[in-house]
Amino acid sequence: MSPSTVALALISAIVATGSIVGFFARFHHKMDLEQWTVGGRGFGLALVWLLMAGEVYTTFTFLGASGWAYSRGGPALYILGYLPLMYVVSFYILPPIWEVGRKYGLQTQADFFQVRYCSSFLAACVAIVGVLCLIPYLQIQITGLGLIVEVASYGTIHRTPAMIAGFALVGAFVLVSGVRGVAWASIVKDVLLLFAAVFVGFAVPRIYFGGIGPMFAALEHAKPAQLVMPGATKDLGHQWYITSVLLSSLGFYMWPHFFAASFTARSGRTLRRNAVLMPLYGITMPLMFIVGFCAVLVLPHLSNGDLSLLTIVRNSFPAWFLGLVGGAGALTAMVTAAIQLLAGATLYAKNLWRPIVAPRMTDQQVATLAKIMVLILASGALFFSIYSSMSLVSLLLVGYAGVAQFFPGVVLGLFSRRVTTAGVFAGLVTGLSIALFLMLTGQDPYKGLNAGFIALCFNFATTGLVSFLTPVRAAGFEEALHSTAAVPSRKDVSPTA
Amino acid sequence: MKRPSLGSILLGLIPFAGACFSVTLWDRVYPMVFGLPFNLFWLIGWLPLTPLCMWAAYRLEVRRESNDIRAGGDAR
Numbered sequence: 001m002s003p004s005t006v007a008l009a010l011i012s013a014i015v016a017t018g019s020i021v022g023f024f025a026r027f028h029h030k031m032d033l034e035q036w037t038v039g040g041r042g043f044g045l046a047l048v049w050l051l052m053a054g055e056v057y058t059t060f061t062f063l064g065a066s067g068w069a070y071s072r073g074g075p076a077l078y079i080l081g082y083l084p085l086m087y088v089v090s091f092y093i094l095p096p097i098w099e100v101g102r103k104y105g106l107q108t109q110a111d112f113f114q115v116r117y118c119s120s121f122l123a124a125c126v127a128i129v130g131v132l133c134l135i136p137y138l139q140i141q142i143t144g145l146g147l148i149v150e151v152a153s154y155g156t157i158h159r160t161p162a163m164i165a166g167f168a169l170v171g172a173f174v175l176v177s178g179v180r181g182v183a184w185a186s187i188v189k190d191v192l193l194l195f196a197a198v199f200v201g202f203a204v205p206r207i208y209f210g211g212i213g214p215m216f217a218a219l220e221h222a223k224p225a226q227l228v229m230p231g232a233t234k235d236l237g238h239q240w241y242i243t244s245v246l247l248s249s250l251g252f253y254m255w256p257h258f259f260a261a262s263f264t265a266r267s268g269r270t271l272r273r274n275a276v277l278m279p280l281y282g283i284t285m286p287l288m289f290i291v292g293f294c295a296v297l298v299l300p301h302l303s304n305g306d307l308s309l310l311t312i313v314r315n316s317f318p319a320w321f322l323g324l325v326g327g328a329g330a331l332t333a334m335v336t337a338a339i340q341l342l343a344g345a346t347l348y349a350k351n352l353w354r355p356i357v358a359p360r361m362t363d364q365q366v367a368t369l370a371k372i373m374v375l376i377l378a379s380g381a382l383f384f385s386i387y388s389s390m391s392l393v394s395l396l397l398v399g400y401a402g403v404a405q406f407f408p409g410v411v412l413g414l415f416s417r418r419v420t421t422a423g424v425f426a427g428l429v430t431g432l433s434i435a436l437f438l439m440l441t442g443q444d445p446y447k448g449l450n451a452g453f454i455a456l457c458f459n460f461a462t463t464g465l466v467s468f469l470t471p472v473r474a475a476g477f478e479e480a481l482h483s484t485a486a487v488p489s490r491k492d493v494s495p496t497a
Numbered sequence: 498m499k500r501p502s503l504g505s506i507l508l509g510l511i512p513f514a515g516a517c518f519s520v521t522l523w524d525r526v527y528p529m530v531f532g533l534p535f536n537l538f539w540l541i542g543w544l545p546l547t548p549l550c551m552w553a554a555y556r557l558e559v560r561r562e563s564n565d566i567r568a569g570g571d572a573r
Binding site: 083087217229245249272273279 | 499500501505506509513516517518520524525526529531533534536540541543544545547548550551554555558
C-alpha cells in the first residue's frame with residue numbers, strides 16, 4: 001500500500017468512529033428542539049467541559065497556531081495570552097446568562113436579547129450578525145479539512161473535492177445527532193488530539209535539534225526577531241497584542257455557539273467551576289507553537305504557513321502516524337463545524353425566520369427549518385473557503401471583530417438597569433460599521449491597534465451615550481416576569497409584537 | 498442580576514495584568530527558562546496561575562452566596 005492510502009484510510013476510520021459515537025449518543029433521548037439544541041439542559045461538569053473546550057483543541061489552534069508561529073512568529077503568542085483570560089471573563093458572565101436561560105427557556109443568543117430588551121427586531125439583528133460571523137469560523141474548519149486531506153494524499157487529491165466531501169459528512173453528522181452527539185464525539189477528538197499534540201510537540205524538535213531547548217537556541221541564532229513581537233510582521237507589536245488579547249477574551253463567549261453552550265449546563269455553579277479549571281486544558285497549546293517554530297528552520301519555503309504542522313509530521317514520521325494526526329484533525333474540524341452549524345441554523349430559524357416571516361410556526365417546524373438551514377450555511381461556508389485564501393488566524397480575527405460587538409449588550413444587559421434597547425442597537429451598529437470599514441479598507445491593524453477592539457470601544461461609548469439619552473422603557477427580565485404581555489413562556493421564547 | 502463582588506473582580510484582574518497589559522515587560526527571549534524563550538515561558542506560567550486566582554474568586558463567591566441564603570435574601 002502506498003503511504004497516502006495508509007494515511008487516508010486511517011483518517012477515514014477515525015472520522016467514522018467519531019461519527020458512530022455521536023450517532024449512538026442520541027439514543028434514549030427524544031429529539032425535540034430543546035434536546036437537539038441544548039441537550040435538555042442536563043449536562044454536568046464533564047460534558048459542558050467538552051463542549052466548551054471547543055476553542056482549545058480545534059483546527060484553529062492545531063493548524064492555525066503553528067501556522068502563525070511559522071509565518072508571523074512572536075505575534076502568534078496572543079493566542080496563548082487570551083486562552084486563560086477568556087475563561088476569566090466567563091467566570092463572571094456565564095452563570096448569570098445561564099440563570100436567565102433557565103428562567104425563560106432560552107436556546108439561542110438572540111433569545112437572550114429578546115427577553116432582555118423586549119425587541120424582536122434587535123434579536124433578529126443579533127441573529128443575522130451571529131450567523132454571518134459564524135461563516136468565517138466555519139470556513140476555518142472546512143479549509144482545515146481540505147488542508148489535511150491534501151497533505152495526507154501527498155497532493156494527489158486537491159483541496160476543493162476534499163472540502164466538499166468533508167462538508168457533506170459534517171452536514172449529515174449534525175442532522176442525525178444534535179448537540180449531545182457532538183459532545184460525545186468531542187471526547188474522541190480531544191483524546192486523539194491531546195495525544196497527537198504532546199507526541200508531535202516533543203518528538204519533532206527532538207528529531208531535528210535534539211530537544212526543545214536546542215531548537216530555540218538555533219532559531220534565536222538564525223532569526224533573532226522571530227521569537228518576539230512584532231516577529232516577521234511590521235505592525236503586530238505590543239499594542240496590537242494587548243488589544244487583540246482583550247478583543248478575543250471579551251469576545252469569545254459572544255460566539256453564538258459558545259454562548260448557547262452555556263445553556264446546556266445543569267447549573268450555574270457547573271459553569272463557574274468550569275471557568276476555574278479550563279485554562280489547565282490549554283497546557284498542550286505551547287507545543288503547537290513549538291512545532292511551528294521548528295518548521296521555520298526545517299521547512300523554510302512553505303507556500304502556506306497553515307501547512308507547517310502537517311508537512312513536518314509527514315516528513316518526520318511513518319504514514320500511519322500522519323493518518324492518526326490527520327484523523328484527529330479532521331474529526332476536530334467536523335465536531336467544531338457541527339457545533340457552529342447547530343448554533344447558526346437554530347439562530348436563523350428561531351430568531352429570524354419565525355418572528356419575521358412565519359410567526360405561527362410550531363417548534364417542530366422550526367426544528368425542520370433549522371435542519372434545512374444547516375445545509376444552506378454549510379454550502380455558504382464551503383463556497384467562501386473555495387474562493388478565499390486568508391490564513392486561518394486572520395479568518396478568526398475577522399469573526400471576533402464581529403461577535404465581540406455583542407459584548408456591551410450582554411454585559412450591560414446583565415448588570416445594569418439603565419441600558420436601553422436603543423442604546424444597544426446604536427452601539428451594535430456603530431461597532432459593526434467601524435469594524436467593517438477598517439477591515440474592508442485594509443486598515444487592520446489601525447495605528448498598531450486591533451480594528452475590532454477600536455470598534456468595541458466606540459460601541460461601548462455609543463451604547464452608554466444613547467442609553468443615557470433615551471428613557472428606560474422595558475426594563476428587562478425582572479419586570480418582564482410580571483407583565484404577561486411580554487412574557488415568553490417557559491418552553492419557548494415567542495416573538496412579542 | 499446580582500453583580501460579582503469587588504474582591505472576585507480584583508482577583509480576575511490579576512491574570513489580565515500578568516498575561517496581557519504587562520506585555521512590554523516580558524516580551525523578550527532572555528533569560529531562557531527550561532530552554533524556552535522568556536515570553537513563551539511567562540505565558541505558559543499563567544495557565545496554572547489563572548486557575549489559582551479564579552479558585553480564590555470562586556471560594557469568595559460561594560461564601561457570599563451561602564451568606565445570602567442564611568440571611569434569607571435572594572439566593573442567586
